[in-house]
Amino acid sequence: MLERRAAPLRERAVEELRASIVRGELAPGSRITEKSVEQRLGVSRTVVREALRQLESERLVRIQPGIGPVVSELSADEARQLYEVRAALEAAAARLAAGYADEEHIRGLRAAFERIPDEAPSSLDELLALKNGFYTALIAASRNPIIGEQLANVQARISQLRAVTLSAPGRQHAMRTELGAVVEAIARHDADAAFELSMAHVMTASAIALEHLDASAEDAA
Structure with a gap:
């Protein structure tokens, strides 16, 4: 209650x-x-x-x-499209952050990243809150809140699949490694690397989600 x-x-x-x-x-x-x-x-x-x-x-x-x-149920095609949009938005935010972030922004981004554990916590809600905190810091560093608004809309649409991707075996450590590389690229103001690394991070999650949807469709057939 x-x-x-x-x-x-x-x-x-x-x-x-x-x-x-x-x-x-x-x-x-x-x-x-x-x-x-x-x-x-x-x-x-x-x-x-x-x-x-x-x-x-x-x-x-x-x-x-x-x-x-x-x-609602997401089709594989809808999920693919949503992850493509998410990848574009996150990568754009990372590129902008690499160009615009000052030392305060970078400290905030590092702090948000460090709160994400290398081993998945017992609570999915906790993990989602920590990842959302990281994205809040990323958007602040990008100095483009409109990207944040659009990204929040996409994240809401694929929220069911985030539980699938985050709980995949070995995903927590890999996810943290991927985000760490994005943070380091932003910290050294390497816009191209920040863009590419962020894009790769999201598309890895997309592959896990689409594999899950394909398997679920086969089970239902």
């Missing part, structure tokens, strides 16, 4: 439902009943509907006629 703190209940309901989708507790294609969300979070029907509308705008939830709110 949500505590009644300062943050609007609708925002916190959105966060809780989004986290449940990312963790896989609400599986793609599963129905979401307003009553079950009301009971689980201890909020009103109005708050639940507002939260579901927000998640629908992020395309994490779709309203299916005759059924109601359902967790």
Whole structure:
């Protein structure tokens, strides 16, 4: 049940439902009943509907006629396109950061990177928060908040797959190595290397996600 703190209940309901989708507790294609969300979070029907509308705008939830709110399913083609856009945005941010970041920005980026452990923490929520903190520092270093806004939209669309990519065997160490190389390229103001390394990082995650979707499609066939 949500505590009644300062943050609007609708925002916190959105966060809780989004986290449940990312963790896989609400599986793609599963129905979401307003009553079950009301009971689980201890909020009103109005708050639940507002939260579901927000998640629908992020395309994490779709309203299916005759059924109601359902967790959206990404096709392999949609996932590929989203990862291509994510790669372009992150790489652009890294290139800009290499050109514009001052020492304060670089210290912030290094600090955010150092918070990411070499071994995956037990909580996926914790790991996602740490990675999001890194991207916040990257966008600050790029001095282009519009890239950050667009990247947040794409990240929301592929949030279900982030759990898959981050939990892949050996991915935590490899991911940290990849991000470390991006940070070092930015720190030495090597824009081309920062761009290429960031692009490679995202496309590695894309390959893991697409392999998962292909395997799931084969299992369902």
